[in-house]
Amino acid sequence: MTVDIAGRDRFADDLVLGADPVLEPWNRAGLLSAADLHLVDRLGRLSGERLSDTAKVGVALAMRAVRRGSTCLALDQVTELLASTESVAQGSVAQESVVDVRIPSGRELFEALAVCPLVTGSPAGPLRPLVLVDSEDGPLLYLHKYFRQEHIIRSVLDERAARVPDVDPDAVREAVYAAFGSPDGDSPDGDSPDKDAEAGSPRVDARQRLAGFVAAGRWITVLAGGPGTGKTFTVARILATLEHLSEHRLRIGLCAPTGRAAAQLESSVASYRRDTTPIRAVTVHSLLGWRPGANPRYNRTNTLPHDVVVVDETSMLSMTAMSYVLDAIRPDARIIFVGDPHQLESVDAGAVLADLVDRVDAGEATTTDAGRARVRDAIASAGMTMADDVGDEPDPDVDPDSVVDDADLARISAGVITLRRGHRNSPGIATLAAAINDGDADRVAELVRSGLPGVVLIDPTGLDPVQTAVTKWGLDLQAAAEAGDDVAALAALNRHRVLCAHREGRWGVQGWTDQITEWTGTASYLPLTASTAMSQAGRPVLVTVNDKETDTSNGDCGVVIRDVRATVAPGDPVPLTVAFARGESGVHRVHPARLSDVVPAYAMTIHRSQGSQYGAVTVVLPPIGSELLTRELLYTAITRAQTEVWIVGTLDVLTAAVDRRVARASGLRSRIRALGD
Numbered sequence: 001m002t003v004d005i006a007g008r009d010r011f012a013d014d015l016v017l018g019a020d021p022v023l024e025p026w027n028r029a030g031l032l033s034a035a036d037l038h039l040v041d042r043l044g045r046l047s048g049e050r051l052s053d054t055a056k057v058g059v060a061l062a063m064r065a066v067r068r069g070s071t072c073l074a075l076d077q078v079t080e081l082l083a084s085t086e087s088v089a090q091g092s093v094a095q096e097s098v099v100d101v102r103i104p105s106g107r108e109l110f111e112a113l114a115v116c117p118l119v120t121g122s123p124a125g126p127l128r129p130l131v132l133v134d135s136e137d138g139p140l141l142y143l144h145k146y147f148r149q150e151h152i153i154r155s156v157l158d159e160r161a162a163r164v165p166d167v168d169p170d171a172v173r174e175a176v177y178a179a180f181g182s183p184d185g186d187s188p189d190g191d192s193p194d195k196d197a198e199a200g201s202p203r204v205d206a207r208q209r210l211a212g213f214v215a216a217g218r219w220i221t222v223l224a225g226g227p228g229t230g231k232t233f234t235v236a237r238i239l240a241t242l243e244h245l246s247e248h249r250l251r252i253g254l255c256a257p258t259g260r261a262a263a264q265l266e267s268s269v270a271s272y273r274r275d276t277t278p279i280r281a282v283t284v285h286s287l288l289g290w291r292p293g294a295n296p297r298y299n300r301t302n303t304l305p306h307d308v309v310v311v312d313e314t315s316m317l318s319m320t321a322m323s324y325v326l327d328a329i330r331p332d333a334r335i336i337f338v339g340d341p342h343q344l345e346s347v348d349a350g351a352v353l354a355d356l357v358d359r360v361d362a363g364e365a366t367t368t369d370a371g372r373a374r375v376r377d378a379i380a381s382a383g384m385t386m387a388d389d390v391g392d393e394p395d396p397d398v399d400p401d402s403v404v405d406d407a408d409l410a411r412i413s414a415g416v417i418t419l420r421r422g423h424r425n426s427p428g429i430a431t432l433a434a435a436i437n438d439g440d441a442d443r444v445a446e447l448v449r450s451g452l453p454g455v456v457l458i459d460p461t462g463l464d465p466v467q468t469a470v471t472k473w474g475l476d477l478q479a480a481a482e483a484g485d486d487v488a489a490l491a492a493l494n495r496h497r498v499l500c501a502h503r504e505g506r507w508g509v510q511g512w513t514d515q516i517t518e519w520t521g522t523a524s525y526l527p528l529t530a531s532t533a534m535s536q537a538g539r540p541v542l543v544t545v546n547d548k549e550t551d552t553s554n555g556d557c558g559v560v561i562r563d564v565r566a567t568v569a570p571g572d573p574v575p576l577t578v579a580f581a582r583g584e585s586g587v588h589r590v591h592p593a594r595l596s597d598v599v600p601a602y603a604m605t606i607h608r609s610q611g612s613q614y615g616a617v618t619v620v621l622p623p624i625g626s627e628l629l630t631r632e633l634l635y636t637a638i639t640r641a642q643t644e645v646w647i648v649g650t651l652d653v654l655t656a657a658v659d660r661r662v663a664r665a666s667g668l669r670s671r672i673r674a675l676g677d
């Protein structure tokens with residue numbers, strides 16, 4: 001493979017001086033980092049044995065795979081993996097600006113690694129830091145730590161799927177109907193449907209009710225769905241169902257990977273619950289007693305006390321966190337994983353939510369005939385219909401969302417239930433999101449060209465419409481903030497957001513932040529930074545750490561406003577405060593001096609925006625060739641918008657994003673077999 005290194009800094013931090021001659025060209029080509037080379041060197045020394053050249057490449061590539069989010073290296077896919085992520089030189093390029101690296105075939109890698117002392121152990125000691133296994137995707141090479149974590153996940157999932165909670169089906173039906181209402185229209189807790197409608201409470205979808213049956217009948221449930229499909233609304237009712245079934249007061253643990261997601265989960269569950277007893281939600285780290293650099297306090301031998309644990313935003317969970325969660329929950333406690341498997345995955349290694357769903361589709365999840373029969377009963381009790389029982393002609397009386405086909409039945413039987421009906425995004429955005437998830441680039445292009453309501457593609461050379469919308473947003477924010485109207489300022493804050501793939505550069509967060517301050521005429525001679533943002537009313541800010549003192553979490557967005565309630569001496573300026581939204585209509589104010597870790601938030605990265613939604617969103621796509629340009633990034637970005645999305649990019653960039661999936665290798669999706677055992 002020939003790699004174009006013309007644009008690469010010859011003095012980049014990542015270049016290793018005196019590198020191993022086998023790996024040196026890989027490092028110079030930017031395919032392997034200093035960390036990858038360092039690991040090979042260290043492991044080689046520890047084993048006390050000589051590693052073959054091909055084994056060295058394999059070990060370094062395994063490290064690289066983990067750095068890029070995979071949990072293992074798929075040996076048969078190395079060439080595709082490297083070609084899809086790096087700038088491979090095309091056509092004629094000046095000789096000195098290219099590096100040639102020879103990529104060993106999957107077979108060569110396998111043969112070299114199968115006899116590598118780091119895999120087999122060596123006379124110098126039992127050290128076996130790498131594991132080589134066979135799978136349906138070909139041989140996989142793991143760093144031992146990730147192999148162990150995947151093993152924990154696989155064994156806990158299989159063990160929990162092999163047995164079911166001892167619950168009486170009639171009691172379950174009664175509990176589900178009490179929490180979700182029955183299909184014939186009785187509302188929860190026996191209220192009449194009219195009374196429920198009057199109270200403004202949404203009518204439950206049959207699929208949401210089915211989730212109640214599934215969660216009551218299994219130890220692990222995965223509740224999947226796009227934004228606004230009612231996942232949290234359903235979780236609150238699942239908890240009510242389980243409370244109804246339980247003879248004692250349930251100990252419920254609510255958690256999410258980030259502080260902000262946990263705070264949002266707590267407030268949404270509280271607003272949906274009829275029981276007024278609050279349930280606290282905490283971060284996954286805090287639930288597990290897991291401090292940086294140490295093992296979690298709760299684990300297999302010291303399990304969590306909870307009877308039910310709900311993990312929200314599971315797509316953001318790393319494999320390490322997932323293995324710790326599964327290890328720490330009592331075998332007789334229920335676990336409910338909630339999230340959107342199509343969203344961007346964790347910043348660390350693993351894409352566990354997507355894997356949990358994919359392993360069912362790959363026939364890897366354990367289901368039994370009895371389990372399927374029970375699910376068929378639940379489907380009928382929830383008011384849904386099997387596809388076999390519906391004729392070929394569409395029946396206007398049958399809601400298509402309440403029809404279960406064989407693939408859906410397999411997933412539900414394995415405890416994976418997907419809510420499909422969006423209750424928040426505009427239909428245009430939902431249609432586009434579905435086409436993106438299907439990977440149908442032609443349809444995406446056709447939808448965007450046809451002027452889908454709420455979706456506008458803006459060429460980066462003609463930003464006028466975006467400028468108008470964004471400027472209005474910035475000025476509305478400023479007016480409300482100057483007037484000291486916190487409620488209006490917070491409402492304005494969520495009306496728009498600019499989301500970028502990259503942090504730096506003209507088309508990144510920094511470039512757009514500068515652009516917006518210029519458009520709104522609020523740019524000063526100082527660039528907009530954390531500290532200058534805090535000294536100007538109307539600036540949106542994003543908190544970047546969890547801080548108990550100020551009761552703010554990493555990811556919280558607030559707005560700097562005039563504190564018109566403060567007492568000031570005549571002639572003195574009205575001081576500033578930062579307002580944060582809390583729950584449906586609450587406001588939390590913090591003095592700017594108490595917030596040390598914040599950044600300006602007119603624009604933010606798409607990664608950061610996960611779990612949030614805004615009225616309108618401007619999505620700035622990265623150029624073709626950017627490693628970040630993927631289907632998951634595009635889906636995550638556009639579904640942050642409730643009513644309007646402006647996509648800044650060309651049709652070519654848009655379709656390139658749809659065509660490229662995040663490639664994360666993992667052994668969770670297919671059965672694996674250890675070699676040599």
Ligand SMILES: Nc1ncnc2c1ncn2[C@@H]1O[C@H](COP(=O)(O)OP(=O)(O)OP(=O)(O)O)[C@@H](O)[C@H]1O
Pocket residue numbers: 202203204205208225226227228229230231232233234268423424611
């Ligand atoms: N069956 C339903 N009919 C009508 N509205 C519903 C229904 N279920 C939920 N909703 C409403 O849809 C909105 C979104 O619900 P919810 O917050 O539970 O979604 P979610 O999937 O958890 O969203 P996200 O995770 O993206 O925040 C809420 O206003 C909720 O009241």
